Amino acid sequence: MGTKYGLYSSYNIIKVPPPDKGVQDNPLQKASIVCTIPMSNKHPSYYHSFGMTDNYFIYVEQPLILNIWKLVIMKIMGYTFADCMEFHKDWPTRIHLCNRETSQLTEIKYIADALFLFHHVNAYEDNGHMVIDIFAYEDDLIMKRMYMKVAQDGHDLPLSRPYRFVLPLYIPKNTKVGVNLVTLDNCQATAMLREDGSVYCHHELLFDPNIIAEFPRINYDDCNGKKYRYFYSSGRDLMQLLKYDLEKRTIKAWKEDDMFGSEPVFIAKPGATKEDEGVVISSVLSGDEKKSSFLLILDGESFEEIGRAVTPAHVQNSFGGHGLFDFTIN
Numbered sequence: 470m471g472t473k474y475g476l477y478s479s480y481n482i483i484k485v486p487p488p489d490k491g492v493q494d495n496p497l498q499k500a501s502i503v504c505t506i507p508m509s510n511k512h513p514s515y516y517h518s519f520g521m522t523d524n525y526f527i528y529v530e531q532p533l534i535l536n537i538w539k540l541v542i543m544k545i546m547g548y549t550f551a552d553c554m555e556f557h558k559d560w561p562t563r564i565h566l567c568n569r570e571t572s573q574l575t576e577i578k579y580i581a582d583a584l585f586l587f588h589h590v591n592a593y594e595d596n597g598h599m600v601i602d603i604f605a606y607e608d609d610l611i612m613k614r615m616y617m618k619v620a621q622d623g624h625d626l627p628l629s630r631p632y633r634f635v636l637p638l639y640i641p642k643n644t645k646v647g648v649n650l651v652t653l654d655n656c657q658a659t660a661m662l663r664e665d666g667s668v669y670c671h672h673e674l675l676f677d678p679n680i681i682a683e684f685p686r687i688n689y690d691d692c693n694g695k696k697y698r699y700f701y702s703s704g705r706d707l708m709q710l711l712k713y714d715l716e717k718r719t720i721k722a723w724k725e726d727d728m729f730g731s732e733p734v735f736i737a738k739p740g741a742t743k744e745d746e747g748v749v750i751s752s753v754l755s756g757d758e759k760k761s762s763f764l765l766i767l768d769g770e771s772f773e774e775i776g777r778a779v780t781p782a783h784v785q786n787s788f789g790g791h792g793l794f795d796f797t798i799n
């Protein structure tokens with residue numbers, strides 16, 4: 470994804486084909502724009518990820534903007550990148566859906582209250598609705614709380630919460646203003662038609678608001694863009710690993726004193742028939758000088774420890790947060 474800033478500013482989703490086998494050319498030369506979303510504000514919004522289903526790209530345009538004028542003078546003024554960002558709590562969040570086949574944005578304009586997000590959990594289409602799960606914050610305070618000086622002063626991190634938005638893909642004729650267009654069973658998210666033709670979406674809080682969580686992960690190979698039941702994340706300032714069950718609305722947790730787990734990565738068991746059949750791994754940084762860091766392996770279903778590979782040193786790069794796993798069979 471990239472931002473084009475100029476007379477006609479936009480956010481663009483760009484397709485980069487894999488390089489041809491045996492050819493050493495630059496794959497970016499064959500890149501093409503597959504979706505263009507006009508910028509709603511004078512300044513570009515910050516983004517960290519986008520969502521995708523079989524038929525749509527999903528872009529959440531949040532009211533945290535990068536002030537271009539501040540950016541221009543940042544070197545002279547000694548601003549950091551974060552100094553150039555402004556959160557407007559009175560502005561709406563706009564959710565854009567782009568049809569992957571036609572590259573056209575939906576005619577329906579979706580808006581929601583101001584929020585801030587880094588990560589999408591998953592998204593899927595369900596009976597004429599788009600279901601979008603994200604980890605959301607009420608504002609951008611998390612950005613400011615991650616400065617070393619602020620962290621040393623011992624401020625708490627703000628809560629991020631698993632939100633579900635449900636967007637109606639169609640509006641029946643003669644729908645009255647104020648009517649909830651979400652017709653999915655057991656769903657508390659709402660979407661109401663407004664006078665101006667836009668649809669105001671209010672999220673459903675999927676789990677307890679006291680969970681501080683980030684780095685969501687799913688059974689990606691089987692469930693990305695599809696209806697799913699489980700996701701995993703770091704929790705409580707990275708001091709826990711969590712498994713969420715969307716059907717039973719329960720959470721399982723792994724925790725050990727002074728240990729900080731990276732983003733939990735789910736790896737399916739070959740030939741698995743259940744969504745959570747496999748293992749969840751996390752690189753765990755020890756906060757205790759006397760204890761070592763380790764690679765933790767949890768059972769995907771029970772979320773209990775199967776084993777750990779202890780390293781003879783503190784593995785600090787795991788504290789960057791995200792988890793990555795690559796498996797090659799030779």
Ligand SMILES: [Fe+2]
Pocket residue numbers: 517587588791
């Ligand atoms: Fe991230």
